[in-house]
Amino acid sequence: MKKKQSQIILSKYSPLMAVDAELFTQDGNKLPTPRVFSLCRCGASNNKPFCDGMHATIRFSGERKPNKALHKKPQEYKGSKVTVHDKRALCCHHGTCNLIGVFTHEKPWIKPDNAERTEDVVEIVKKCPTGALTATIDNKEIKNWFEQQKIIIQKNGPYYIQGGVKLIDDQATDTVLVTEDHYALCRCGASNIKPLCDGTHTSINFKDEK
Ligand code: FES
Numbered sequence: 001m002k003k004k005q006s007q008i009i010l011s012k013y014s015p016l017m018a019v020d021a022e023l024f025t026q027d028g029n030k031l032p033t034p035r036v037f038s039l040c041r042c043g044a045s046n047n048k049p050f051c052d053g054m055h056a057t058i059r060f061s062g063e064r065k066p067n068k069a070l071h072k073k074p075q076e077y078k079g080s081k082v083t084v085h086d087k088r089a090l091c092c093h094h095g096t097c098n099l100i101g102v103f104t105h106e107k108p109w110i111k112p113d114n115a116e117r118t119e120d121v122v123e124i125v126k127k128c129p130t131g132a133l134t135a136t137i138d139n140k141e142i143k144n145w146f147e148q149q150k151i152i153i154q155k156n157g158p159y160y161i162q163g164g165v166k167l168i169d170d171q172a173t174d175t176v177l178v179t180e181d182h183y184a185l186c187r188c189g190a191s192n193i194k195p196l197c198d199g200t201h202t203s204i205n206f207k208d209e210k
Contacts, residue, residue: 006020006151009169010041015038016185020035021151024151025152041189042189048208079112083112084135090131096124125142130182157206158186159184186198188200188206
């Protein structure tokens with residue numbers, strides 16, 4: 001049986017409306033949800049992760065400024081077998097790109113051929129929650145990283161979206177995803193690249209509990 005396409009729908013001033021989607025805690029526990037439910041993205045709900053209407057009270061706006069960096073092509077770091085593509089503007093500084101000798105602090109920032117095994121590079125790229133990192137092996141782009149469509153709530157952080165959940169956004173021209181397979185959506189309301197997370201939740205010390 002063909003699986004249902006999960007969707008997340010949003011407008012400039014709205015929360016995230018999830019349709020036919022499954023919601024998980026970061027520990028992998030599935031939360032009971034109806035077919036359609038609203039998730040907070042202003043950061044002010046008293047019933048997080050769900051929306052309680054606070055976005056209207058605080059006059060939340062998801063409007064964003066044009067961001068040229070988001071429209072730049074990802075930087076390419078070629079290896080003999082695997083090439084890593086890096087769209088730095090999408091990075092939320094989660095810190096998962098950690099493989100000694102491969103992800104470095106000097107140019108070129110990524111050196112795929114320093115890995116012992118190609119799989120190690122691919123595994124790290126898969127862990128990049130925003131999709132800022134992607135990879136091609138033997139010139140074939142890896143497109144389907146996650147099988148199951150999921151919304152994962154990162155404690156004190158964003159929503160990690162996996163498995164190709166469709167994002168329907170009324171400002172879509174400024175929402176640039178490298179891959180629709182997985183991406184991170186802002187939950188604190190303070191990102192500069194809304195609806196995507198840019199890591200600002202850390203600097204504002206966003207907390208689930210008040
Ligand atoms: S959750 Fe808002 S910037 Fe990450």
